[in-house]
Amino acid sequence: MxxxxxxxxxxxxxxxxxxxxxxxxxGRNWAFPAVLPAVFTFDNWRVLLLAQSDLSQSLALSLFxxxxxxxxxxxxxxxxxxxxSFSPWRRRWLLIAYFPYMxxxxxxxxxxxxxFLRLGWAGSAGGVMxxxxxxxxxxxxxxxxxxxxxxxxxxxxxxxxxxxxxxQTYTRVLLPxxxxxxxxxxxxxxxxxxxxxxxxxxxxxxxxxxxTLKVFQYVNEANVFYAALASILLAVPPIVLLWLNKRYVFxxxx
Amino acid sequence: MWLEINNLHKKFGAExxxxxxxFRLAERQMLSILGRSGCGKTxxxxxxxxxxxxxxxxxxxxxxxxxxxxxxxxNIVYIYQEPLLFPHLNxxxxxxxxxxxxxxxxxxxxxxxLEMLEALELNEQARKMPHQLSGGQRQRVAFGRALIISPxxxxxxEPFGALDTETRAVMQxxxxxxxxxxxxxxxxxxxxxxxxxxxxxxxGMMEKGKLDIYPDKKTFxxxxxxxxxxxxxWQNL
Numbered sequence: 001m002x003x004x005x006x007x008x009x010x011x012x013x014x015x016x017x018x019x020x021x022x023x024x025x026x027g028r029n030w031a032f033p034a035v036l037p038a039v040f041t042f043d044n045w046r047v048l049l050l051a052q053s054d055l056s057q058s059l060a061l062s063l064f065x066x067x068x069x070x071x072x073x074x075x076x077x078x079x080x081x082x083x084x085s086f087s088p089w090r091r092r093w094l095l096i097a098y099f100p101y102m103x104x105x106x107x108x109x110x111x112x113x114x115x116f117l118r119l120g121w122a123g124s125a126g127g128v129m130x131x132x133x134x135x136x137x138x139x140x141x142x143x144x145x146x147x148x149x150x151x152x153x154x155x156x157x158x159x160x161x162x163x164x165x166x167x168q169t170y171t172r173v174l175l176p177x178x179x180x181x182x183x184x185x186x187x188x189x190x191x192x193x194x195x196x197x198x199x200x201x202x203x204x205x206x207x208x209x210x211x212t213l214k215v216f217q218y219v220n221e222a223n224v225f226y227a228a229l230a231s232i233l234l235a236v237p238p239i240v241l242l243w244l245n246k247r248y249v250f251x252x253x254x
Numbered sequence: 255m256w257l258e259i260n261n262l263h264k265k266f267g268a269e270x271x272x273x274x275x276x277f278r279l280a281e282r283q284m285l286s287i288l289g290r291s292g293c294g295k296t297x298x299x300x301x302x303x304x305x306x307x308x309x310x311x312x313x314x315x316x317x318x319x320x321x322x323x324x325x326x327x328x329n330i331v332y333i334y335q336e337p338l339l340f341p342h343l344n345x346x347x348x349x350x351x352x353x354x355x356x357x358x359x360x361x362x363x364x365x366x367x368l369e370m371l372e373a374l375e376l377n378e379q380a381r382k383m384p385h386q387l388s389g390g391q392r393q394r395v396a397f398g399r400a401l402i403i404s405p406x407x408x409x410x411x412e413p414f415g416a417l418d419t420e421t422r423a424v425m426q427x428x429x430x431x432x433x434x435x436x437x438x439x440x441x442x443x444x445x446x447x448x449x450x451x452x453x454x455x456x457x458g459m460m461e462k463g464k465l466d467i468y469p470d471k472k473t474f475x476x477x478x479x480x481x482x483x484x485x486x487x488w489q490n491l
Contacts, residue, residue: 154334157305160325161332162352163403172355176342 018235024228037225044229055214055226059233062194062211065129066237069136070190074182077140084141085148094145097138105135106198113202123207131203132196136189143188147181183248187241194237256281256439257302257407262311264297264463271297273463275311279456282437286444286454287465294463295443299409302441303332315406331405335415337396339384345371346380348395352403370398373432390421397429401436408440414449426452447484 024030025044027037047053084093100108112131113122121127152174159169175182197212204210209217211234218227255278264272271294279285289295300306302313304325313320320328339348347354349370353363371377374394384392393413400408413429414422426449433440442453450457457474458467468474475481 151336151338154336155338155340157300157303157325158332158334158338160305161303161328161330161409162399163326163329163355165326168355172351173340177340179342 021228021232058209058211058214066190066193069193070186073136073140073189074186081141081144082148097141109199109202123205128204128208131199132193136192140185143185258314260312263309277467283455284440285456286442286450287458288450289460293460303330304328329405330407331400332409333413335412337392349398370402374398408438410442
């Protein structure tokens, strides 16, 4: 019984902020000392349907940037980590991979901003994506270095002696075996990009308005209804990814 | 001779692993190679399989030099101490793996795999995943996966090294039986003297990158002090 009660309390604690955000996203005209907004309407949500609205453009831009980053990093770090794992200079390469995490992302962004401004890459989606790679790419490499080991190397050689060429080795063995690690890398780097603030703000120089930046903008403007709506949108991908993780990744560990 | 290894040299950095190694092996013979860890046995097998390149030397099979033939075209299967079953495939698919690579028709694959599973006494396990098998069963699947493609040569690198004594003895008998029904030229590397004598038609002793081959068990026993001591120990017990 106490376990059941604990689960209910825990669920309330987790879900309450989302419930408050949902209520706020539907609200209009909320003046002190009213407990709830005076009007509840779907008008705030309707702006998402307008292609020209700031919020829908930020949502689309964020999705685009995060999907591109996650896909590119997952593919690149899979192969890079293999090279690093079997390199005689493995420790040296890994040290370089950890290097970007010695600073806060904002400090890293401040260092990078100078070069991006000089090269004319600041203020563009491409520039922001390139800057985000400085954090996401090493992270992907670090995720995969635990995956490559002597056993997998032997398995790769075994496939060759069984008659498999490089393509068959990847498609029939390495990629299926790496499925869990690939999904984890994709999800993690998607989330890194999705919630990235410091780098995106400094390299984007205000021109690249991702959803995360939009939330901060609405909060600064004291526009609680749009801030709540943007926050809900911001929380949707992590919830979907958590569900997918539970459904497709951790199922392998049961 | 069917397999000819001539003046093989291999160094890792400054350390010589194989030094001027030469030997011959007749077709459908199994050569047992005994030797301590680090004497170069695995390197020799990997060079023959095409997984390592020699610094110098020639490898010939049936008179053809295979030095420049890549591993996946040699049709020489390397069996590791660990069975290395593919964790995402069940027993049937693990055994069928090499046939699928060769794009063999499904009905042929089905009949060949079932026949192999029968020979390996694994027909009850066909749909099981590797983690559901015992150590001995996994190694049997690994043999089936190797033998089903009819390789021209089998390289066995301490294949029973990770098994308990009882399972090891069962596996030795089973492998001997399979090798009689599927006669393939093979090199069997082991630390175990008894296993080398049971498995090999010829026996080799490897030390410091050099290999001495004894054409039969009698010659091997006569020329090897360690073996004589071992036999005396058991006789005087």
